[in-house]
Amino acid sequence: MRTLVLAESDHGAIGDATLRVIGAVSQRGAPLDVLALDAKTANAAAQIRGVERVLSGSFDSMETPAPETLAAQLHAVCGSYSLIAAAHRPLARGAFPRAAALTGSAFLADVTGLANDGRFVRGLYAGSVLATVASESALTFATFRASSFATVEREGGSASIVTLDALPAFERTKLVERQATQQAGHDLSTARIVVAGGRGLASKENMARLGALAERVGAALGASRAAVDAGYAPNAAQVGQTGKTVAPDVYLAFGISGAIQHLAGMKDSKVIVAVNKDPDAPIFSVADVGLVGDLFETMRELEAHMGAR
Numbered sequence: 001m002r003t004l005v006l007a008e009s010d011h012g013a014i015g016d017a018t019l020r021v022i023g024a025v026s027q028r029g030a031p032l033d034v035l036a037l038d039a040k041t042a043n044a045a046a047q048i049r050g051v052e053r054v055l056s057g058s059f060d061s062m063e064t065p066a067p068e069t070l071a072a073q074l075h076a077v078c079g080s081y082s083l084i085a086a087a088h089r090p091l092a093r094g095a096f097p098r099a100a101a102l103t104g105s106a107f108l109a110d111v112t113g114l115a116n117d118g119r120f121v122r123g124l125y126a127g128s129v130l131a132t133v134a135s136e137s138a139l140t141f142a143t144f145r146a147s148s149f150a151t152v153e154r155e156g157g158s159a160s161i162v163t164l165d166a167l168p169a170f171e172r173t174k175l176v177e178r179q180a181t182q183q184a185g186h187d188l189s190t191a192r193i194v195v196a197g198g199r200g201l202a203s204k205e206n207m208a209r210l211g212a213l214a215e216r217v218g219a220a221l222g223a224s225r226a227a228v229d230a231g232y233a234p235n236a237a238q239v240g241q242t243g244k245t246v247a248p249d250v251y252l253a254f255g256i257s258g259a260i261q262h263l264a265g266m267k268d269s270k271v272i273v274a275v276n277k278d279p280d281a282p283i284f285s286v287a288d289v290g291l292v293g294d295l296f297e298t299m300r301e302l303e304a305h306m307g308a309r
């Protein structure tokens with residue numbers, strides 16, 4: 001049985017997360033197809049190494065289809081697949097459970113590993129327990145945590161493209177407007193360095209100082225939920241269970257205690273550096289480098305050091 005990956009693109013450019021999902025499911029060795037929502041994305045998907053066939057939907061490349069419409073599309077094409085996969089992002093998180101319900105199939109969310117026997121690994125209790133799950137369903141819909149998997153080459157393939165018939169759009173809800181939230185600096189989900197601040201920063205102004213430091217080293221600025229709730233940082237900067245999941249090369253945490261819900265979003269970072277005045281702060285249990293001390297002193301030293309360069 002074949003595997004189908006739902007591709008996400010930005011005006012036809014396939015996203016890194018989709019390439020990582022393709023990397024993840026390639027391990028199964030099953031023939032691999034991609035579902036592209038529009039013709040431009042289909043052309044890009046056909047170039048990806050290892051893809052055999054691209055199913056091209058006729059959605060408008062500027063619009064995101066309603067989850068109900070996408071679920072109906074998945075229902076229409078699911079016949080020859082045992083696994084339909086996508087990145088654990090809003091598009092699939094909305095459509096996959098609906099498609100699973102329509103087809104009477106299994107749905108698994110936020111998969112972080114695939115075992116050799118085809119079982120799935122996923123976190124429970126904010127990532128503090130790893131569950132290995134066997135799907136008993138002939139077809140499984142699964143969203144994958146892209147940062148846990150290696151990417152594949154976006155070129156070198158020559159898949160055939162099959163154009164799908166248009167489906168009637170779901171009309172009970174209508175997307176009226178999309179507005180990108182303005183966030184200065186680097187993109188949190190793809191940055192190789194993340195500098196994050198918590199309640200210990202004590203003010204919006206101090207968070208802005210940390211943001212300036214982050215900018216100097218080419219890092220994205222992240223924040224704990226307590227810092228976001230206090231208005232020190234925008235919602236888009238929140239890292240954790242109910243924020244973004246990041247796995248950069250380096251994660252620097254300033255004044256973050258390390259609550260389990262925060263760790264769930266950053267503990268897969270390759271090197272974790274924590275600055276906290278409390279030697280018993282849980283963040284030190286995951287830190288590779290820990291500095292027990294006043295974060296403001298550390299920030300002043302870093303600012304002085306960078307100013308001198």
Ligand code: FAD
Binds near residue numbers: 197198199239241256
């Ligand atoms: P605190 O826990 O208050 O820690 C502040 C730290 O700063 C302390 O360790 C203190 O020692 C240190 N500090 C203070 N002053 C200084 C100083 N001058 N120098 C050095 N260190 C200093 N949280 C998230 O972050 N992300 C989530 O997605 C998230 N989702 C949640 C979902 C649910 C359902 C629930 C219930 C909670 C969630 N939380 C989340 C909240 C989480 O439980 C914590 O409350 C939050 O992470 C705490 O943020 P903090 O570490 O900034 O604040």
